[in-house]
Amino acid sequence: MSAYRALIMGLHDRPIRMIQMDCIDDESAISSAERLVDGHNVELWQMDRPVARFDSRSGKIYKK
Template identity: 45%
Template sequence: MPDYRAYIVGTDGHFKSSEAIIADDDEKAVKIAQKLVDGHDVEVWQLDRKITVLPHKE
């Protein structure tokens, strides 16, 4: 099973925290990470490969 992480991005553009994501593929990892978008952007990574950036809605 691929190892994913969701990084919470602060208003200064730096990572504030991260969450491990257990998912079978990129699509499932992104769906899980979308639940973490709450007033801040979230970047989804698999090891050193950036999957996507999920922007917050103002």
């Protein structure tokens, strides 16, 4: 299992909350983080590596 963190982004793309997740791989982490999108953008990171960004308005996922 790898440690990931999902950042819930607020105004001006500043993080307002961080959620720690232990997931098997990137796809599992992306699936888990996607459920957190609720009116705010979400960024998914593994240590210092950006994994994905979820846009709340368009519903798109941008994989890094």
